[in-house]
Amino acid sequence: MIFLKKRVAAIKSAEKRKLIQKLLNAPVSNVRFSKNRVSLDFRDRRISDAILIKREKHVAEWSRRRKQVYVDRGILRGDRVKSFRALCVHEAVEKFLCEKLGLNLDKEAHVVATRKEREYLEKIGGNWRSHQLIVYWDWHLLGEK
Numbered sequence: 001m002i003f004l005k006k007r008v009a010a011i012k013s014a015e016k017r018k019l020i021q022k023l024l025n026a027p028v029s030n031v032r033f034s035k036n037r038v039s040l041d042f043r044d045r046r047i048s049d050a051i052l053i054k055r056e057k058h059v060a061e062w063s064r065r066r067k068q069v070y071v072d073r074g075i076l077r078g079d080r081v082k083s084f085r086a087l088c089v090h091e092a093v094e095k096f097l098c099e100k101l102g103l104n105l106d107k108e109a110h111v112v113a114t115r116k117e118r119e120y121l122e123k124i125g126g127n128w129r130s131h132q133l134i135v136y137w138d139w140h141l142l143g144e145k
């Protein structure tokens with residue numbers, strides 16, 4: 001019985017790894033920003049969430065109750081539109097992966113969302129290194145991990 005449970009668990013984690021690999025390779029396309037909303041195509045799904053810009057402890061987050069992502073208004077200082085948009089993509093993808101595919105937030109969904117954030121940023125001509133310096137440096141200082 002224990003042996004069987006272990007086998008089932010092993011098969012499940014192998015399937016999860018395969019799924020995550022597929023998600024890492026799947027492109028995000030048709031990204032649109034309109035009236036405080038981000039929409040995009042990912043894995044045959046149209047994902048669409050409202051964007052609320054407010055004072056946030058973390059640079060960006062998403063709501064478990066609403067179809068909404070939050071971005072800290074500090075991101076709008078200076079010329080950071082590309083960073084802002086890439087973060088919205090990250091949050092919308094991460095929300096989708098947690099809520100619809102049941103992925104673990106920190107170990108799975110965040111990793112995939114970060115890859116999509118980077119791909120999108122580079123597609124619109126942003127620089128990943130400077131984006132990281134803006135986002136991760138500024139907010140790390142405030143205790144973000």
Ligand SMILES: [Zn+2]
Pocket residue numbers: 090094109110113
């Ligand atoms: Zn994340």
